[in-house]
Amino acid sequence: MSLAQPVTFKHSGLTAPTPTLKSAMTERLCTYDDADLGARGKTTPEYNRLYEEWGKGKIGVIVLGNIPIDREGLEAKKNAIIDARSPFDPVENLKPAIAAAKAHGSLVIGQLTxxxxxxxxxxTKTPVSSSDVQCPPMGGMTFAKPRPLTVEEIDQLVTAWGYGAEVLYKAGAHGAQLHGAHGYLLSQFLSGRVNRRTDDYGGSLENRYRIIDRVFKEIRRRVPDEKFMLSIKLNSQDFAEKGLTNEESKQVCLWLDEAGVDLLEISGGSYESMGTAWSHQKESTRKREAYFIEFSAAVKDSGIKSAKVCVTGGFRSKKAMEEALGTGACDLVGLARPLTAEPYLIRDMLEGKTDAARENKFAAGMQTGASIVQIAAISKGEPIPDLSDEKVCDEVLAILQGGADQKKPVSEQDTSNYQKSENKL
Structure with a gap:
């Protein structure tokens, strides 16, 4: 299957111009204040410019994210936020970025988390979760022991997710995606390792899935327009003892398909297990590039009737992408870090300018940080650090470790080997 082949989603009837997806990433370009919760989550010109640039890249589906639906339950500082308690209008807040991302034909959905x-x-010193199982330190971050959510609080969060989807709809987005992967709250409910509840939201897989089922029903209640696409990002497995298994995830995919979800984005792991999840487990997987392609193929063979399946993680070459699509192992290919290095990668592949993403030589455990530096450069119209160059990797590492002059833009540190953004603003 060619990267130029459009993909039409059954329930919404929407068509993506290419079978590609920009997966949600942490942009960290919005407002934040430690004390004033109402000052958190407002978008900025830099946030809008970032999505303007990705919108030029002929990406089939662009996923905004992560967008927390609670201004205290953030993925990171400077997230965009949709919270009914915030003093600003969330619809007007997101309209510019959504319009910019849609301007060249991409479908745009927002990831709610x-x-x-x-x-x-x-x-926060008082996080909440499905249970009181504490998250271990990761990437220089530490996490307080969480408090189990009450049933009343679960009800409030279901309402908040529905409100978030309604905001996206009114702001012009084509759909909403729930973040049910990578160890975030919905994933914490799905995981038998983290979810130790004994009420209707714990124990059996059906009970652990209950909150997701309720959220999708609430979204459809608030946004009955069938053209508004429903999506979820889901772990193929948690890669952790007693966590979500392949078979459990496959069953959840079947339930989601029956619920009318248009797009299943398959990933894997959590903060506890990223080193295991985001690695090539088999020689066959290494050759095919995608980390979770075997699971995606199994899901498609398990009885999925209408949902399209996207695999995110590992794809770098046009050949591997088209082979995965051609074999039917997935319906879309998802990209994340390659699009922070080259926001027009898909367009360049389609136009014959390149056949693969540039090599990333940055230290594996710090590539998220390097991508955040690249995102900042795109958002300011500055040269994008080229991580295929070891000298540039050293410069970016210095920035991340605080050894560079933080008052200077990346481009003024050393621009000799950086890849320029097309942004003319």
């Missing part, structure tokens, strides 16, 4: 126990102590 809650950090749960993975909200860092710098943001």
């Amino acid at each position: 809650h950090g749960g126990r993975q909200t860092s102590e710098e943001i």
Whole structure:
């Protein structure tokens, strides 16, 4: 299957111009205040410019994210936020970025999330989760022991997710995606490792899935327009003892398909297990590039009737993408870090300018930080650090470690080997 082949989603009837997806990433370009919760989550010109640039890249589906639905349950500082308690209009807040991302034909959906126990102590000392199982330190972050959500609080969060989707709809987005992967709150409910509840939201897989089922029903109640796409990002498995298994995830995918979800984005792991999840487990997987392609193929063979399946993680070459699509192992290919290095990568592949993403030589455990530096550069119209160059990697590492002059833009540190953004603003 060619990267130029459009993809039409059954329930919404929407068509993505290419079978590609920009997966949600942490942009960290919005307002934040430690004390004033109402000052958190407002978008900025830089946030809008970032999505303007990705909108030029002929990406089939662009996912905004992560967007917390609670201004205390953040994935990170400077997230965009949709919270009914915020003093600003969330619809007007997101309209510019959505319009910019849609301008060249991409479908645009917003990823709605809650950090749960993975909200860092710098943001809250009193996180909530499905149970009181504490998240271990990760990437320099520490996490307080969470408090189990009450049933009343679960009800409030279901309402908040529905409100978030309604905001996206009114702001012009084509759909909403729930973040049910990578150890965030909905993933914490799905995981038998984290979810120790004994009420209707714990125990059996059906009970652990209950909150997701309720959220999708609430979204459809608030946004009955079938053209508004429903999506979820889901772990193929948690790669952790007693966590969500392949078979459990496959069953959840079947339930989601029956519920009318148009797009299942498959990923894997959590803060506890990223080193295991985001690695090539088999030689066959290494050759195919995608980390979770075997699971995606199994899901498609398990009885999925209408949902399209996207695999995110590992894809770098046009050949591997088209082979995965051609074999039917997935319907879309998802990209994240390659699009912070080259926001026009898909367009360049389609136009024959390149056949693969540039190599990333940055230290594996710090690539998220490097991508955040690249995102900042795109958002300011500055040269994008080229991580295929070891000298540039050293410069970016210095920035991340605080050894560079933080008052200077990345471009003024050393621009000799950086890849320029097309942004002319």
